[in-house]
Amino acid sequence: xxxxxxxxxxxxxxxxxxxxxxxxxxxxxxxxxxxxxxxxxxxxxxxxxxxxxxxxxxxxxxxxxxxxxxxxxxxxxxxxxxxxxxxxxxxxxxxxxxxxxxxxxxxxxxxxxxxxxxxxxxxxxxxxxxxxxxxxxxxxxxxxxxxxxxxxxxxxxxxxxxxxxxxxxxxxxxxxxxxxxxxxxxxxxxxxxxxxxxxxxxxxxxxxxxxxxxxxxxxxxxxxxxxxxxxxxxxxxxxxxxxxxxxxxxxxxxxxxxxxxxxxxxxxxxxxxxxxxxxxxxxxxxxxxxxxxxxxxxxxxxxxxxxxxxxxxxxxxxxxxxxxxxxxxxxxxxxxxxxxxxxxxxxxxxxxxxxxxxxxxxxxxxxxxxxxxxxxxxxxxxxxxxxxxxxxxxxxxxxxxxxxxxxxxxxxxxxxxxxxxxxxxxxxxxxxxxxxxxxxxxxxxxxxxxxxxxxxxxxxxxxxxxxxxxxxxxxxxxxxxx
Numbered sequence: 001x002x003x004x005x006x007x008x009x010x011x012x013x014x015x016x017x018x019x020x021x022x023x024x025x026x027x028x029x030x031x032x033x034x035x036x037x038x039x040x041x042x043x044x045x046x047x048x049x050x051x052x053x054x055x056x057x058x059x060x061x062x063x064x065x066x067x068x069x070x071x072x073x074x075x076x077x078x079x080x081x082x083x084x085x086x087x088x089x090x091x092x093x094x095x096x097x098x099x100x101x102x103x104x105x106x107x108x109x110x111x112x113x114x115x116x117x118x119x120x121x122x123x124x125x126x127x128x129x130x131x132x133x134x135x136x137x138x139x140x141x142x143x144x145x146x147x148x149x150x151x152x153x154x155x156x157x158x159x160x161x162x163x164x165x166x167x168x169x170x171x172x173x174x175x176x177x178x179x180x181x182x183x184x185x186x187x188x189x190x191x192x193x194x195x196x197x198x199x200x201x202x203x204x205x206x207x208x209x210x211x212x213x214x215x216x217x218x219x220x221x222x223x224x225x226x227x228x229x230x231x232x233x234x235x236x237x238x239x240x241x242x243x244x245x246x247x248x249x250x251x252x253x254x255x256x257x258x259x260x261x262x263x264x265x266x267x268x269x270x271x272x273x274x275x276x277x278x279x280x281x282x283x284x285x286x287x288x289x290x291x292x293x294x295x296x297x298x299x300x301x302x303x304x305x306x307x308x309x310x311x312x313x314x315x316x317x318x319x320x321x322x323x324x325x326x327x328x329x330x331x332x333x334x335x336x337x338x339x340x341x342x343x344x345x346x347x348x349x350x351x352x353x354x355x356x357x358x359x360x361x362x363x364x365x366x367x368x369x370x371x372x373x374x375x376x377x378x379x380x381x382x383x384x385x386x387x388x389x390x391x392x393x394x395x396x397x398x399x400x401x402x403x404x405x406x407x408x409x410x411x412x413x414x415x416x417x418x419x420x421x422x423x424x425x426x427x428x429x430x431x432x433x434x435x436x437x438x439x440x441x442x443x444x445x446x447x448x449x450x451x452x453x454x455x456x457x458x459x460x461x462x463x464x465x466x467x468x469x470x471x472x473x474x475x476x477x478x479x480x481x482x
Contacts, residue, residue, distance in 0.1 A: 001085065003032045005203055006186040007041060008048035009196030014204065015040055022180055025091040025323045026313045027359050034179045037204035042171065042212035045200035049142040049169035050218035052197040057139045057167035059195075061115050064165055068112040070192040072105040075185075082153070082184060087314035089178050090149060091322040091362075092277050094314055103444070104153035107460070110444035111161030114462045131477050137465070138472035139167045140244065141220035144213040146206070148226045149177035149325055150280045156182055158459045159223045160189075160199070161444075166469035168221070169198040171213070177325055179203040210234070214243055221246060221468060225282075228408070228453050246457035246467050248282070249450055251410025252382050254403035255285035256425060258396065259293045261415040265437060266290075267301045269415060270388070273439035275309060275366070278322050279386045280329070283411035283433075283442060287372075287379050288390045289399045295392040299368065302388065303349055306366040309386075311354045323362035324385060333364050333385035339377040340389060346370040350387070374402050396425060404430045409451030411441065 004011040013019075014035035022031045035041075075082060083097035092100075124133040143163045147155040152174060163170050174182035179201075186201045202209055213219050214237045221244045224234055228250040238245055255273070257266045274285050290298045312319035324330045330353070337351050350367030364385055372379055372389035379389060379402075393399045403412060412431040416422035426434040432449045435441035442448050447461040457467050 002183050002187050003034050005035050007045045007200045024088050025325050034203045037202050038208035039212045042202045042209040045171040045202050046216045046218050048197040052169050053141050056198050065112045068108045072108040074188045075105050089180050092314050093319045100153050104157040106444035107157040107161040111165040115165040134474040136472045137469040139469045142218050143168045143170050144219045144222045145172040146224045147174050149175035152178040152181035155225045162464040162468050168468045171200045173202050173209045247455040249455040251282045251454050252408040253285045253411045254287045255413040256399050257290040258416040259291040260417045266415040269439040271305050280384045289393050292392045292394050309366050311363040312356050330362050336378040336383045340369045343376050400428050407453040410454040
């Protein structure tokens with residue numbers, strides 16, 4: 001397992017020799033130590049990437065397609081060790097980690113597919129313009145990437161796929177919680193034959209590394225996945241050079257169950273979408289709203305299913321609910337539950353830490369809060385934990401209003417047996433993606449991006465490549481062969 005940083009094609013330590021530990025959140029055991037780098041190392045990485053840009057963008061689309069597919073193939077060959085590494089540093093159950101490796105690969109394959117099918121040049125009809133006009137997809141240059149801890153493989157390949165497809169070198173700063181996954185991917189990129197210096201991974205202090213990204217005129221795009229609060233800071237920091245940003249920020253997904261919904265399907269959808277990664281996902285349902293006519297059976301069946309969830313070490317095959325990533329994560333879950341109870345919510349189940357013999361105190365019991373109201377913290381902020389606050393509604397207009405009243409607009413869910421009613425509600429939800437009877441609406445083949453304060457730009461699908469290679473227009477007069 002590589003633990004040093006990849007900078008300009010070389011595996012190196014921090015200039016200072018400083019390191020930072022990587023712990024297993026399930027038991028606090030030390031997995032590895034990685035370099036604690038900062039501004040100097042990040043600046044060198046950006047400079048190296050800038051030197052490689054002309055060469056990388058000059059490679060043929062076929063060469064870049066082959067590169068992406070080779071990276072994906074090696075990931076497939078190493079699926080099990082990659083998944084085990086992810087489970088150890090992030091905590092999620094092993095079956096989820098295997099699924100994430102597959103999901104991460106799909107973004108590489110998807111970018112390769114889009115590159116193959118798209119024309120990189122469009123000629124406009126001279127009858128429309130009165131002259132010769134060519135429109136090319138032109139790569140921006142060096143892309144700086146900052147990724148979170150909850151899906152460290154997938155959040156990185158979401159960005160690497162379109163960057164490499166369009167010929168943009170990348171400097172990545174992974175989360176301090178989960179740097180090993182990024183280093184494992186870097187090893188694979190080297191083995192697949194990625195040109196030296198076109199991908200660097202810098203681990204360490206996010207503040208000076210971020211400063212290096214914004215101080216450099218060579219960084220033409222910064223792509224970030226994380227909280228809205230951090231996104232706001234990046235917007236402010238980007239202003240000095242007007243650095244282009246792509247931001248996937250926080251969500252607070254509503255899950256609306258209409259009166260004609262199939263209750264068993266809705267419950268199964270909640271189990272998948274809510275408890276994936278123990279609720280630590282940006283598209284996790286946090287505001288569950290059920291029509292009053294089916295509220296009681298919905299709650300009853302959900303509680304029965306939640307009782308089957310087993311907390312434990314992710315490497316244990318019996319586990320389907322891992323730990324919170326860190327102590328701050330546990331504290332946030334606890335504070336949301338305490339706030340809800342203080343504001344009149346009723347605790348149906350859970351509401352406490354789960355003791356797992358020999359493991360850390362970061363396991364929280366699956367929790368149902370009844371009589372939730374929009375004023376509660378759990379309805380105002382992402383909980384990022386296994387907590388289901390549920391409210392009853394009578395009029396669907398009320399549910400839509402509550403769903404839309406927050407400044408977040410990443411994902412939402414609608415459960416119904418009536419196509420027209422489902423589409424009516426879905427079309428009025430101010431989110432970038434809506435799962436209609438679908439607990440997993442985000443795929444590599446479809447565009448995904450937030451509305452309002454949930455982000456800028458698109459990841460996934462054909463539009464993702466445009467973030468890294470927007471159109472460049474050539475308006476030509478007087479050249480007959482143009």
